[in-house]
Amino acid sequence: MADTRLIQSRYRLLELIGRGGMGEVWRARDESLGRQVAVKCLKPMGPQHDQAFTRILRERFRREARVAASLQHRGVTVVHDFGEHEGVLYLVMELLDGHNLSQLLEENKQHPLPVDHVVDIAEQVADALGYTHRQGIVHRDLKPANIMRLTDGTVKICDFGIARLGHDIGMTSRLTTTGIAMGTPHYMSPEQISGKEVDHRSDLYSLGCVLYEIATGVPPFDQDDAWAVLVGHRDTRPEPPRTHRAELPGFFDRVVLDLLAKAPDERPADAADLRRRIVLGRSGEQPLPGPLTHSGDAPREAVLPPWTRSMTVGRRAVGTLYGAPEPSNPAAGLTGRWTAATATAPAPHSHSFVSVPTGPPDPDLLAALAGRHSAGIDLGRLGRWEEAGEVHRAVAAQRARVLGPDHPDTLASRYEVGFTLSRTGRAEDALREFGRVAEGRERTLGADHPQTLAARQETAYVLGQLGRHAEAHQVYETVLAARERAMGPDHPDTLRCRHNLAFNLGRLGRPEEAWQVAREVADARARLLGPLHPDTLATRYEVAYVLGRLGRHAEALETYQDVARARATALGADHPDTFAARYETGISLGRLGRNAEALELYRSLVADRTRTAGPADPETLRARHGLGVNLGRMGRWEEALSQARDVCALRERTLGPDHPDTVTSRREVAVGLGWLGRWNDALVAYRQVAEAHSRALGPAHPRTLAARNDEAHCLERLGRSQEAAGIHRALAAHRAQNAAPPG
Incomplete structure (x- = not known):
């Protein structure tokens, strides 16, 4: 590193x-x-x-x-x-582009933030905490340094991973002796200080401390001694915020004092109740009264836990990893001191991978397997799916020997094996692997466990890859019902399943239902994640696709344009998803007969794709194909033919002669030749298309039959009517055979 x-x-x-x-x-x-x-x-x-x-x-x-x-x-x-x-x-x-609340206070010379900003921050944090608490997650280290206010006013909570980890370690007396810093005590709840079990109401207390500080400029207990701060949290009622700042609204004063109640039962019931009170207060309505009776002083004989005696007060509202770096050697953490600390750790011996321990699994072996599992995932992210599959198969086999075939880690590796199979075109093998993983997880974890449902959802996805959309639909419906029971209708995994269900409905030829489901998911994701979240935009993209299938091309165009603009803002102008939305915008423009606009869009898209991915990238060639199609629609057939030939040659070289994209380009060459009256050349091209379809799809496939029909049309143009009639008779026999009921 x-x-x-x-x-x-x-x-x-x-x-x-x-x-x-x-x-x-x-x-x-x-x-x-x-x-x-x-x-x-x-x-x-x-x-x-x-x-x-x-x-x-x-x-x-x-x-x-x-x-x-x-x-x-x-x-x-x-x-x-x-x-x-x-x-x-x-x-x-x-x-994130913004500042944490600690930095905002420091930049304001510890003066409080504007009242409207404080109330807005309170509402947004309450909304976010409501969501995380519904997922069963308690932050445990909420403080100004862990709350970011972005430049657009959005407020985000940070450190749901490491912050909670650090606190868990600090709260364990055995581990605190190792010297890990506990952090500042200014935002700890009385139950945290007493070493008791904490729940979501501890986060509400910490939020009360944060709101108190950003509203008044000082935390509720601002002593210089850590012990005094802890005792203050445990024993002392805070002064009302309005005693420091009279301009604060009355409802805000009451909300903060209720959050700072010593007993968890006397605080707001949950973050949703807190947000409701803030919203009512902002609107001028009188909120329902909160808890009125706060606990008095705690018994003086209550003793703070021993671990608190080693705490230092620190600087309040600081200590975030998003704060300013230390001035001395800012790169040392990753360039010398850290690496040196791990360089002497012995690597696992190669023979340990094949040994079968008779006792508990060797921790070093398990750690090595976890590292190889992560390496396999990284290979997949790089698009090296074959190599990733080899790694995951080896790790899965070793984990099965060491841990057992139904151990969650073994099944996690086999899940990744299925994923690599689906990404390398081996859908049938992927389906079998995901099915086995789902069965193993059901035995070990239960039918409704999220990991079991994830494996079942992947089986549905692979069924869709195989064109078995009716079976995929049944699996999606079963998984969706289980997710809604276990997680609720607005959980991200539930919405992801509904998104996939909408996609599959469209492929089942049920576009009205697909549109309805996709629209509902898009609205829910916008409400929960925000209108610019990639998942929201992915579903809106699907909405646009289904609108096109319904023939509502003007609405599809408007939606694609909105998605393209939003993705450019959220992901960047050169992000592949942004390019994809621009491409579909061009398709919709063409369907509406606005070919000149489509042509200009594709010219700019070709230039951008070439700049970012190169001239031979499949998506660059897809954009060039769209450009050629629109040149033809405008009657510029010489240019269209030149474009189609170039694209066809590049696709044949990079994808192969029978790849569907190559065959599509070859047909576009044939179309251009026909419009230019070069029917002999067009006949050769159409025959090549028919032969490629026949090899890949079979002689009776609709695409093969359509290509043979084009061949007959060319023969008629050349005056070779008897040959054309022979092809038409053969096509009629194929259609009659396919239409006949089974005997």
Whole structure:
């Protein structure tokens, strides 16, 4: 890592943008997708930490990273990826353009934020917490440094992974002796301080502390001594915020005091109730009264847990990984000190991969297999699916020997095997593999477990690949019903399943139903994730596609244009998804007869595709094909023929002579030759198309028959009517045979 500053051959570290007790955050470039991201690296443990501790840390990181990656809400930082590279655990997130609340206070010289900003932040954070709490996730480390306000006013909660991990470690007395910093005590709930079990209401208390500080400029308990701060949280009622700042609204004063109730039962019931009260207060309506009776002073004999005595007060509202980097050697964390700490760790011996332990599995072997599993996933991300499949098959076999065939890790590897099979055109094999994984997960985890449902959903996807859309529909409906029961209708996984169901309905020839479902999913995703979230835009893209199938081309065009603009804003003008929406915009323009506009769109798209991916890239050639089609529609057949020939030659060289795209281009060559009156040449091209379709699809396939019909048309143009009649008789016999009922 020190030499290349490249993580897993994908994420190139560009600039250190923050450092905290648990690690660092870098601005980085995702080389695979060409986008800017933030990469958070967890600081490796030094030699003073034993191996058991390190294994616990890594496992907790992976578990919490999975939790963070599962959260999809406009108010929660998006996690794209996570893994381990050269001993450093990393998390890849969206790169946020804005400042955390700590920075906003510091830039404002610790003066409070404007009242309207404070109330807006309160409402947005309450909405995001409501979502995460419904997923069963408690943040446990909510503070100004973990809440970002973007330049467009959007508020996002950060650190659902590492922050929770750091707190869990700190709250375990055995682990606190290792020297991991607990962080600032200014935002801890009384139950956290007392070492009791915490739930979502602890987050509400921490949010009350945050709102108090950004509204008044100081936290509710602003002593210089950590012990005094902790005692204040436990024993002392805070002064009402309006005693510091009279202009604060009355409803806000009551909301914050209710959040800061000592007993969890006396706080708002949940974040949804909190948001409702804020919305009512902003609208001028009188909110329903909250808790009126707060607990009095706690018994003085109650003693704070021993771990609190080593805490330091720190600087309030700071300490985020998104804060300013330390001035001394900002790159040291990834370029020397961290790498050196892991360089001496012994690599697993090769013979350990084939040994079958008689006792508990060797932790080093399991760690090595986990690393190889991650490497296989990274190969897939790079498009190297064959290599990825080999890695996953080997890991699956080893895990089956060490852990058993139905162990979740074994099934996770087999799931990835299925994924690689589906991406390498082996849909039948993929279907069998996903079916076995689903059966194993059902035995081990239960029929309605999310991992079981994920495997079943992949079987539906592969059934669609095989054209078995009716069977796919049945599986999607079963999975959707289970997801709605277990997760609710608005869970991201539920919406993803409904999106796939809509897609499949369209392929079943049920476009009205497909449009209705896709529109509902798009509206739900916009509400939950935001109108610019990639998932929202993917469903709106599907809405546009179905509108085109329904012949509602004007509406399809408007939707595609909206999606193209939104993707350019959210993903970038050169993102492949943006290009895809522009391509479909051109298709819709052509269907509406607006060929000149379509032509200009395709010219610009060809230029952009060539610049970003090269002249022979399949998507560049697809755009050139669209350009040629529109040249023909405008009667510019010499140019159209030239374009079609170039594209056909490039496709034949890169994709093969019988690839569907190559055959499509060859037919476009034939069409151009016919319009130019060159029927002998057109006849040769149409025969080549018919032969290619016959080899790939069979002699009775509709596309093969259509190509033979084109051949007959050419013969008629050449005056060879008897040959044309022979072809027509053969076609009629084929159609009669296919139309006859089975005997």
